[in-house]
Amino acid sequence: MHNLVTVWRRSVTAELCWLGAEGPVGIPVVPLMWDDHPCVALPLAHLGMVDTMTSGRAVFALTGAAPDTGPALAGAGRVDIRFDLDGTRFVEHLLDQEITKHPPSRLRADGLMTRRENWWWVPRVLITLIEAEDVRELPARTRPEDALLVRARGPEAGAAGPRVDVVTAAAWPADTGHDVELWRRDGAALEGAGEPAFVFGHQHSPDFERWERWHRSGALKGDTLVVASGAGGPAPAPAPFGFLERWRNHRGLARACKAGIAAAESRRAAAPGGG
Numbered sequence: 529m530h531n532l533v534t535v536w537r538r539s540v541t542a543e544l545c546w547l548g549a550e551g552p553v554g555i556p557v558v559p560l561m562w563d564d565h566p567c568v569a570l571p572l573a574h575l576g577m578v579d580t581m582t583s584g585r586a587v588f589a590l591t592g593a594a595p596d597t598g599p600a601l602a603g604a605g606r607v608d609i610r611f612d613l614d615g616t617r618f619v620e621h622l623l624d625q626e627i628t629k630h631p632p633s634r635l636r637a638d639g640l641m642t643r644r645e646n647w648w649w650v651p652r653v654l655i656t657l658i659e660a661e662d663v664r665e666l667p668a669r670t671r672p673e674d675a676l677l678v679r680a681r682g683p684e685a686g687a688a689g690p691r692v693d694v695v696t697a698a699a700w701p702a703d704t705g706h707d708v709e710l711w712r713r714d715g716a717a718l719e720g721a722g723e724p725a726f727v728f729g730h731q732h733s734p735d736f737e738r739w740e741r742w743h744r745s746g747a748l749k750g751d752t753l754v755v756a757s758g759a760g761g762p763a764p765a766p767a768p769f770g771f772l773e774r775w776r777n778h779r780g781l782a783r784a785c786k787a788g789i790a791a792a793e794s795r796r797a798a799a800p801g802g803g
Contacts, residue, residue, distance in 0.1 A: 532603040532663050535590050536566040540629045541732070543589040544568055544655065545678045547690050548580030552678035552726035554692075556741055558630045559590065560622045562656050566603065569612075569622050569652040572788030573781060578653050581609065585689035588657050591669045591676055600668040602692050603660035613792055615650030619643070622654075631736050648785040651792075667694045667713035672762035674713065675700075675729040679720070679748060693718070695727065700744060702758030708744065710751050720748030727753060731765050737774060738766045 536542065542559040545552065555577065557568040566588045570578060589602040612618050619637075626633045636646040643650055669675065674696045681691045694713040701708065710727075712718055725748035732739040742760030746753050769777060 531599075532588070532590075532601050532660055533561070533564060533566065535599070535601055536588065537561050539590050539592070541592050541730075542568075543591060543676055543692075543728075543730075544586060545589060545676070545690050545692050546581050546586040547583055547680055548577075549582065550580070551724040551745060552680070552690055553577060553580060554676055554678045554726055554728045554743075556730040556732075556739060558626055559588075560625045560629075562621060562654070565656050565658065566660075567622065567654060567656040569618050569626065569654050571649060571781075571785050572613075572651050572653065572792060573784035574653065575788035575791055578609070578655075581607070581655075583689060584609075586655070586657070587678075587690050587692050588660075589666070589676060589692050591666055591674075591694055600666040600694070601663060602666055603657060603663045604689050604691075605661040606658045608654075608656045608658050610654045610656075611792060611796070612654050613651045613789065613796065615643075615652060617654060618650060618652045622652075646782075648782050648789060651785075651789050666692070669694055669729065671696065672729070672731065672764060673697060673700070675727045675744075675762075677710065677718070677725060677727050677748075679723050679725040700742075700758070700761050701755065702744065702761065704756055706755045708753040708755060710748075710753055718748060718751045720750055720752070722747050722749050724748075725753055729762055731763065733766045733768045735768050737769050737777065740766055 536559045539559045544557045545554040560567045586607045587604045591600045636649040637643045677693045677695045695710040726745045728743035730741040744758040746756040
């Protein structure tokens with residue numbers, strides 16, 4: 529796992545992918561390290577997504593174009609999921625790393641006063657890659673049209689977890705029923721057998737206040753994705769928010785995090801021995 533650890537430690541953005549109950553899932557994340565293990569610390573706004581990670585397996589991927597940090601990589605294996613509802617572990621072990629890589633966290637949590645004001649940003653779900661059982665090199669995503677394809681590894685892949693490949697397309701229609709011809713960036717065939725597939729890309733503004741993900745989901749048949757749903761689309765790096773947009777984004781994020789915290793605390797209180 530050495531190469532994955534080295535590149536993960538140096539990278540600024542990454543992807544976390546898994547197989548949920550309703551199909552493959554993938555989100556952009558900030559790559560952090562817990563001791564010598566790749567880790568992510570998701571705000572509780574992501575609670576609904578975390579709830580779908582029931583298999584205990586995921587792929588930690590690094591596909592952004594970053595020539596100074598080494599090759600694009602994907603490491604698949606078992607994960608440990610821990611709820612840190614008071615934020616103690618996050619603040620003690622991971623906050624300094626996140627502040628270095630993710631400027632908005634400096635504004636929200638760099639100091640006791642800012643953490644008290646933005647208390648909703650500190651509780652996290654910590655997801656750590658316990659053992660990378662399979663590490664693959666991937667082509668980097670170097671164009672807005674490039675994306676990460678997430679799907680099961682094969683007919684018996686429920687226990688084996690997801691597979692990821694970097695793909696591109698001439699166009700990315702989002703309407704249901706459209707066929708999108710995909711090309712693997714390494715030149716190999718996809719050989720889809722009709723399995724559920726999720727394709728996503730992401731880009732961020734220079735200040736990271738805007739970090740936008742677009743996606744397409746559907747069935748993969750051969751090299752063709754039959755779109756069932758989608759949102760957004762490839763675009764150049766977005767411009768920073770204006771003042772009003774920044775305020776609205778902050779308010780919306782705070783509401784989502786507070787709702788996730790309330791749901792997680794209610795769940796903990798209702799559990800045997802909770803409270």
